[in-house]
Amino acid sequence: MVVKVYGATYAACPLRVMTCLFELGFQFDLIKVDLQSGEQKQPQNLLRQPFGQVPSIEDGDFKLFESRAIIRYYAAKSASQGGTNLLGETLEERALVDQWMEVEVNNYNPLIYTMVLQLVVLPQQGQVGDMELVQDCKGKLEKVLDVYEERLSKSKYLGGERFTIADLTHLPNTRFLVEEGGMEDLIKRRKNLHNWWLDISSRPSWLKVMDLPK
Amino acid sequence: MAIKVHGSPVSPAAKRVLLSLAEKQLDYEFVLVDLATGQQKKQPFLSLNPFGQVPGFEDGDLKLFESRAITRYIAHAYADKGTPLISEDPKKMAIIGVWMEVESQRFDAAGQKLSFEILVKPMKGLTTDDAAVEQLQGQLAAVLDVYEARLGKSKYLGGEEFSLADLHHVPIIANLMKTKVKAVFDARPAVSAWAAALLARPAWLKINAA
Numbered sequence: 001m002v003v004k005v006y007g008a009t010y011a012a013c014p015l016r017v018m019t020c021l022f023e024l025g026f027q028f029d030l031i032k033v034d035l036q037s038g039e040q041k042q043p044q045n046l047l048r049q050p051f052g053q054v055p056s057i058e059d060g061d062f063k064l065f066e067s068r069a070i071i072r073y074y075a076a077k078s079a080s081q082g083g084t085n086l087l088g089e090t091l092e093e094r095a096l097v098d099q100w101m102e103v104e105v106n107n108y109n110p111l112i113y114t115m116v117l118q119l120v121v122l123p124q125q126g127q128v129g130d131m132e133l134v135q136d137c138k139g140k141l142e143k144v145l146d147v148y149e150e151r152l153s154k155s156k157y158l159g160g161e162r163f164t165i166a167d168l169t170h171l172p173n174t175r176f177l178v179e180e181g182g183m184e185d186l187i188k189r190r191k192n193l194h195n196w197w198l199d200i201s202s203r204p205s206w207l208k209v210m211d212l213p214k
Numbered sequence: 215m216a217i218k219v220h221g222s223p224v225s226p227a228a229k230r231v232l233l234s235l236a237e238k239q240l241d242y243e244f245v246l247v248d249l250a251t252g253q254q255k256k257q258p259f260l261s262l263n264p265f266g267q268v269p270g271f272e273d274g275d276l277k278l279f280e281s282r283a284i285t286r287y288i289a290h291a292y293a294d295k296g297t298p299l300i301s302e303d304p305k306k307m308a309i310i311g312v313w314m315e316v317e318s319q320r321f322d323a324a325g326q327k328l329s330f331e332i333l334v335k336p337m338k339g340l341t342t343d344d345a346a347v348e349q350l351q352g353q354l355a356a357v358l359d360v361y362e363a364r365l366g367k368s369k370y371l372g373g374e375e376f377s378l379a380d381l382h383h384v385p386i387i388a389n390l391m392k393t394k395v396k397a398v399f400d401a402r403p404a405v406s407a408w409a410a411a412l413l414a415r416p417a418w419l420k421i422n423a424a
Contacts, residue, residue, distance in 0.1 A: 050364070051320065051357075066311070069311035069314070072308070076308075095283060098286045102281075107265055151264070
């Protein structure tokens, strides 16, 4: 069964899902939702995603939204079928994976999201971004990245010695930081963080997603 | 005692963990972290959570932080004790997972800030930002409109059974019910009934009586 992914190749949350599906070898079709024209807020998409956003998936009759819930589902499916395990083997490993997935949601993503809004989205809409807010977020992000640096000095990946969804979930927003955000030096200045970023962003699944036609 | 929770009784995140332990009828030691003196930003607490936030958690040798990772661990590790908080069925668990994300990113985004503006700021001698409260209430209302539709079709957010998807909301809902934001819940019958049921759960009453 080919999974239908509703989204766009230039939006972070659909990228998270597509990378995960490539990693795990689940085939999918991307059904494009035109974010520029607000298609995600139209009734048809609201049936799939009641908050009017992307992505959502349809796997036969089974429907999900929220990119991190989607990747957890497929990671669990793959692990339980004896396929690639991106969740962790033991209860304790899985708990550490969950911990760093929460860190991404609570401590990492909000800062990057705010910066995207001010640096990219608002200017695209003809408004001026708040550069003071960007600097404030950057200062906070430096402290967060120090914690990541410390963690990655003790283990190769965030959840432990293996690549898991805890690392994968960071790919789309870190890409923004490095590209449109122009803040690659925040990563480069931290040796372990930099090595981790080079490692995860050179994975075939991520390169494949980056190659998808916009 | 094998299970220890490091936190503060005023922290909604710490209460999230305490509630899940109470639902599971598990014994634990509560280690007080004094937020007023910034104890959470210093060692030894920082070794438990390098981000300097409560709660921290120990179960034997396992050390964790992030309340929603801790509750997930408790739900899995003690699946056979007390109230089931997750599902073994992968598709049912995925749906629970959807609403856990919704709570964490959409409900909490507005709810936690409202709780902070209205309840916490005055305690610290700061002034509530009324304009922010208006904006956040509007944000919360939009989220609760989606909840109203969902709870019209499903007894609990994740499905027909109580789960972590509902549990994670309880501490912030309890706080907001003490404020004028209660009206936002009351205006939505299914949401109102669901919130009342959550706050009436014996496990919640137990940890607040302590």
